[in-house]
Amino acid sequence: MGRERAFVSVIVPTCGRLAGIxxxxxxxxxxxxxxDQMEVILVDDGSDGDVETAVFSLTLPFPVHCIRQSRRGPAAARNTGARRxxxxxxxxxxxxxxxxxxxLTQLVSAHYHHPVAMxxxxxxxxNADNLYAAASQMLTNFVSQHSRHDPTQPPFFPSNNIAIPRQQxxxxxxxxxxxxLAAGEDRAFCAHWIQQGWPLVFVPDAVVQHRQLLNGWSFWQQQWRYGRGAWQWRQRYAGERGRKVANWRFYWQLIRYPGTAVTGPQRLPLTILFLIAQIAVGTGYTYEKLKRKSPSSEGPA
Known part of the structure; x- marks a missing residue:
């Protein structure tokens, strides 16, 4: 007899990107x-779009559950989906x-071999022709890969391509x-996961294509937001564990990464975008730090 297939709930937070959904x-x-061994749960995080109409216009082989909540961010939306x-x-x-x-086949197969792993x-x-999208994804992949190979860093997976046992x-x-914010919440969750003593397992054949529609301004805003999330995450993680979050070698390797990973005419513009991203991250980090120290600050925004 074959092993029983796991029933999988796919949770997708959304905020108005109907074509993307x-x-x-x-x-x-x-x-x-x-x-018949999966369901999809869409959590509409207070968007202005008609998500249900967009969903029900499609013919799909699995049940789709649409949940609407007031805008509370992707972390809350994922938790709402997990409760359902x-x-x-x-x-x-x-x-x-x-x-x-x-x-899903790759993730479930890995789950059987690592039943309590993330x-x-x-x-x-x-979007191969969008340099901003290429730079954004390269940055995320570099940070995630570096975290999994540097023993001084807490490993993490971005939350757009993960699977987790519900009980854990x-x-x-x-x-x-x-x-x-859509920034730092996945790193914080992974840090909490590691504190429980459970592993993170990379499944390279579980592939997701990320279709970011970025321009210069939205790329800056994204990286600035990541800087804000980095400050929030650092306060929680460094405060709880006392571990150094990053060092100069990390940033040196990050800035050099496009030059070593990319060939051809995109190498220079990607390197420039990596530098711009670090300025945006630093600006967002400083903004959040000063904002939290301000007496008029009233919690996260």
Whole structure:
């Protein structure tokens, strides 16, 4: 007899990207994993769009549950979806992502071999002609990969391509809802996960395409937001564990990364964007630090 298949709940937070949601759901409909062993939970984080109409216009082989909440951020949206989920394995992706057909099959296979591990897949840029999207994804992949190989750093997986056993998810406390930005909440959750003594396992064949529609301004805003999230995460993590969060070698390797990983005409502009990103991150970090020290500050924003 074969082993019993895990029932999987795929949780997707969304905030108004209706075209992206349609592409995400269509990609999930192409999964090789049995459709009767999965459900999709969309959590609308206070958007102005009609998510339900967009969903129900599609013909899908699995049930889709739409939940609407007031805008509280992606961390709260993921927790809302997890509360509704009935799967023993929770898979998370985002509304601008398109999982490859064998995404769930790869994650479930890894889950059988590592039943209490957080599983993270490989995410690639889906907009090859968009330098801002390419730089953003390269930055995220570098930081995640570096964290998994540097013993002085807490490893982490970005939350748009992970799977987590439901029981352990709640034992780790879920995502920190006091971090309302789409920045840093996944690093904080991974730090809490490590504190429980559970492993993080990289599943390179669980591929997600990330279709970011970025321009110069939205790229800056994204990295600035990451800087704000980095300050919030650092206060929680460094305060609890006392571990050094980063050092000069990390930043030197990061700035050099496009020059070593990319060939051809994109090398120089990507290197420049990496430098710009670090300025934006530093600006956001400083803003959040000063904001939290201000007497008029009233919690996270």
């Amino acid at each position: 349609a592409r995400c759901l269509q990609a999930l409909a192409r999964q090789t994993y049995p459709a 989920a009935r799967g023993q394995l929770l898979a998370f992706t985002d509304d601008d992502c398109e999982p490859a057909p064998n995404w 599983l993270g897949g490989h995410t690639i840029n889906a 998810f709640w034992q780790a406390g879920g995502f920190d809802e006091t971090m309302p």
